[in-house]
Amino acid sequence: MIPSVPAVLVDLAGKVMANAMPDANPTDRAATLGLSAMLMGLAAEAWDGAAHNLVMENRAIRGLLARGAAYVPPPEERAEDDFRLSALAAENARLRAALITLQIAVEGRDGAMNEAIWAELRASTERRKQQGSAV
Amino acid sequence: MSHPLEPRIAAYIATQMPQATDVAVRDLARISGGASRETYRFTASWTQDGQARERKLILRRDPPASLIDTERRIEFEAYRAFHGTSVPAPEMLWLEEGDGPLDHPFFIAAEIAGFQAGPGLLWAEPYLDTHARLGERKWTILGEIAKADPVANGLAQVMPAVAAEDCWNRELTYWEDVLDADEAEPLPIIRAAIRWLRANPPPPAQKVGVVHGDYRTGNFLYDTEGQIHGILDWEMAHLGDPLEDLGWSLNPIWSFGRGLAGGLLPQDQAVAIWERASGLAADPAALHWWTLFNCVKGQAIWVSSARAWLDGGNREPIMVYPAWAMTNAQDRAALQVMGRL
Incomplete structure (x- = not known):
């Protein structure tokens, strides 16, 4: 947030x-x-769920970035050893920026990879969904 | 206990009404919401021609920093252009663009009193049976705005011109620039939406008309009979493609979790009402483009709200609420419009 x-x-x-x-x-x-x-x-x-959601999301995105390494080199790997929310959120921002770059690279070239990215983006909104969400 | 602004507002009004004496202001109360302007209602009283008079008024004042940067004169003129027409709008009285009288620019308007604006009340009695009538009025009035001639009503003189074929690109570029400047975290869903929008532009606008810019449930005054008495919040009004307004009204973020356009009507009904009232056609592909565009615009507004708070320009809680409550919902709205949710 x-x-x-x-x-x-x-x-x-x-x-x-x-x-x-x-x-x-x-x-x-x-x-x-x-x-x-x-x-x-x-x-x-x-x-309660903030740290869990960020850890799950960061792991999922790292997997996608590794899978898409042929298109875009994944960002430098960092140890997952700081579980403060501020550290997890900073890592999440770094990984999501890399995910945007990867999606631009695969759009129109690798439908399966692109769909996998969309699946994670959809899942991320489910993790972050609030009670009473308008959508 | 009187509010410290009351005597200052009274002093300003006195300068605008030289024929009045004993000008006073009482019952100043801030209206909740209003993240782009501070909005207050108050009662002004004065003596004129030996008679005591009073009137309920609204003050809209610029905050130190806003979630949207808008030109208050354009907002003022938009209200003025539609007041007294088939598009109900409050009467504008005075526009002050200097900082002297109340620290920030502001305008004062007549209050349309006795009606509700907040959408939350609509989902309970006594409003549940009014949704069909309210929806009919809501999209009929939007059609009337689309039908209006901006040259005839004077708005073409104060709003920047745009060619029919440039409407989409001007708006998309503006809001993409806002995202570039203000986003505090990457937004992969919205960035993908922007790429799609640029790759699949809509046809030129059927006409260049007045676009309200924030036409949604929550920005009009309604009653228990399903009537609308005032269209509010014209601060983003501009010239453009009338489908832009229709698309904003259909942004799923304004369904309030009810799965209906504006929380009121099935989308096809809303579109049919708008087409009937405007005399324009809502080409499905073009309307889809404008609805997705409005998901981008919405996210840019929520991002700017967070930015205004982060930069310290405006630390009011209202600046945090859209960022916290709307960001994920707006992402979900974009996914829904793209057929991915």
């Missing part, structure tokens, strides 16, 4: 503190706290 959950929660904490002051304007307070509550709900929903 971008902006990252910790950065947003720190910011929201400050806003909740400010709105706890007795002189806070009631309508501004209601708008800020209502939206803050919605964001905290989204953060709570993502919390």
Whole structure:
């Protein structure tokens, strides 16, 4: 999730503190706290599965990049030894950028490889799907 | 407790109404939503010709940073062009483009009071039986916007011109540039959609018309009878292919999980209503292009929302909500339109 959950929660904490002051304007307070509550709900929903989903996705993309090595050399391999969400998300961004490059290379050339990429992209949206998603 | 903006708004209104005395503002309340502009309702009161008067008004003020960068004069003129026509739109009163009076540019309009705009209420009583009528009105009014003559209503004078054959490329390039500038993580689904859109361009627009730019359930005022009393949020209005608006209204992100266009009607019904009202044809292939384009545009808007927060220009929670709640849903919408979900 971008902006990252910790950065947003720190910011929201400050806003909740400010709105706890007795002189806070009631309508501004209601708008800020209502939206803050919605964001905290989204953060709570993502919390438990966030690391698992990123690890699964990164492994799946590494497999695709290895399979497509004949078209585009895979990015440098990095040890999967940092499981902080920020590290997993940074690796995910690096791998997804490489996946875009690979898909451009195989479009119109390797239908099976292209379909495998689409299957992973579809799966990634299922992993990230939120309760109450509009789609 | 009065809001600190109230006396400043009153002072501004006093400068615009030299015949009025004792101008005051009360009950200023921010309306939730509004990530591109801060929106407030308030009551203005004054004395004129010895009589006490008051009016409910709306203030739309630019935030420090927005999820979309738009020209407020164009928005103001779009409202003004349609006010009093078959396209219901609030009356515009004053446009202020300077930072002096309220720190950021703004405009003030008459409030169309007593109706709802939020889509969430529509999925419960007493609105459940109104969906067919509301859908009929929604896509009829969109057809009326498409039918409007931008030369006759003056908007061709304030909106940048575009040739019929260039509409698609201008819009796609604009929103691709926004993605290039603002995305904080790679977006493989949206990038694949862009490649497909460029490889399969739509035919030239049947006409260059007024495009509202954000015509969706949630951007109009409705009642319990399925009537629409005001079309809102014209900040992305421009000249272009009328199918662009129809495609935005059919973006699955606006189905609210109900599997219906705008959460209201089957898509074929919505399109038939629009064709009848606009007098234009919605070629299925062209409409598919514009619907997928609008998935790209939607994602660019959510990405920009995150960017405005990340760069510190606007740390309001409303800037985080679209980025967190819409990004994956918009990817899924694009997959659905491409037949891959």
